[in-house]
Amino acid sequence: MIEGKTMEAAKLLQEAWAEGKILADLPSSCAPKNEAEATAIGDAIILNFGHEIGGWKIGATGEGPQKALGLTQPFVGAIRASNVLSSPANFQFANLNRPIVESEYAYRLKTDLPVRTEGYSRSDIEAAIGSIICGIEVPLSRLSADNTLGPLALLADHGGTGYYLIGAEIEDWRSVDAINTDVTLTFDGNEAGRGTGALMMGDPINALVWFVNYMGEKGIGLKAGQFVSTGSCTGVIPAPGPTTAIADFGSEGQVKLVFN
Numbered sequence: 001m002i003e004g005k006t007m008e009a010a011k012l013l014q015e016a017w018a019e020g021k022i023l024a025d026l027p028s029s030c031a032p033k034n035e036a037e038a039t040a041i042g043d044a045i046i047l048n049f050g051h052e053i054g055g056w057k058i059g060a061t062g063e064g065p066q067k068a069l070g071l072t073q074p075f076v077g078a079i080r081a082s083n084v085l086s087s088p089a090n091f092q093f094a095n096l097n098r099p100i101v102e103s104e105y106a107y108r109l110k111t112d113l114p115v116r117t118e119g120y121s122r123s124d125i126e127a128a129i130g131s132i133i134c135g136i137e138v139p140l141s142r143l144s145a146d147n148t149l150g151p152l153a154l155l156a157d158h159g160g161t162g163y164y165l166i167g168a169e170i171e172d173w174r175s176v177d178a179i180n181t182d183v184t185l186t187f188d189g190n191e192a193g194r195g196t197g198a199l200m201m202g203d204p205i206n207a208l209v210w211f212v213n214y215m216g217e218k219g220i221g222l223k224a225g226q227f228v229s230t231g232s233c234t235g236v237i238p239a240p241g242p243t244t245a246i247a248d249f250g251s252e253g254q255v256k257l258v259f260n
Helices: 002-019 035-047 063-069 122-127 152-156 204-215
Strands: 054-059 075-080 084-086 089-091 100-109 129-138 163-170 183-187 190-193 227-232 241-247 252-260
Touching: 002 035, 035 075, 035 152, 054 063, 054 163, 054 204, 075 204, 089 163, 100 190, 100 204, 100 241, 100 252, 122 129, 122 204, 129 241, 129 252, 163 252, 204 227
Parallel strands: 054 227, 084 163, 089 252
Antiparallel strands: 054 075, 100 129, 100 227, 129 163, 183 190, 183 241, 241 252
16 A cells, blocks of 8 residues: 555656656655655556556666665666657747756567566566667656755656657667767757766666666556667757757668757
8 A cells, every 4th residue: 555645745746747846845743754755656656657658668677877866776667658658859948947958768578578587687687678769858846946855756656758759650669779889969060968878777678677777666567569668868858948859770761850
């Protein structure tokens, strides 16, 4: 059973998203005090999501981001199907609360991965992959920049999920070198970030395996057609304002996002 204060916080965050509001902070009666409490709030949101889930995200996938945030493991979130868009896409910058731009590899499943007691091996999960996606995640926050939660806000707000833009989607996913390909992010042509999929636990597939089994331990299975975005190759970069953001995945092409 989910504790009362956990549900109180989850409900406040869900209502803020539904109503397009920004919360100054979570009240002290339900604000998380540690990683476990913040994770429980995010879990409560996912378990009571109320929307079709188009995909999932992993945040702070690598040890570096985890240490920087003071976390012991990655955090996760669910992405609304209605918030999954095709590249190119346009947003009004003023309508988004502190948008972030992240260049990410995601894997779409072709078969269900239901909860099971023995967990899933890498080969099990590879057999369930239908395609690899080159995309941009646009995390958002339901909390103000002045909230007092620090990194715990990301966990409580189910990973700060927002939008996901899909660029190339390749069924022959093994042909894509997601470990070594140099991925770049630019704003109006100026480089803002650069990296590879190796930042995701050495291989984005490793992050996917972790995610499937982590969610399974929570009693949450994955459905065919859903995707899992494995983390940012180019860092966690705030959009500087109205700009054109391009994530370049080398031979797999570009993903374009315009903030007007």
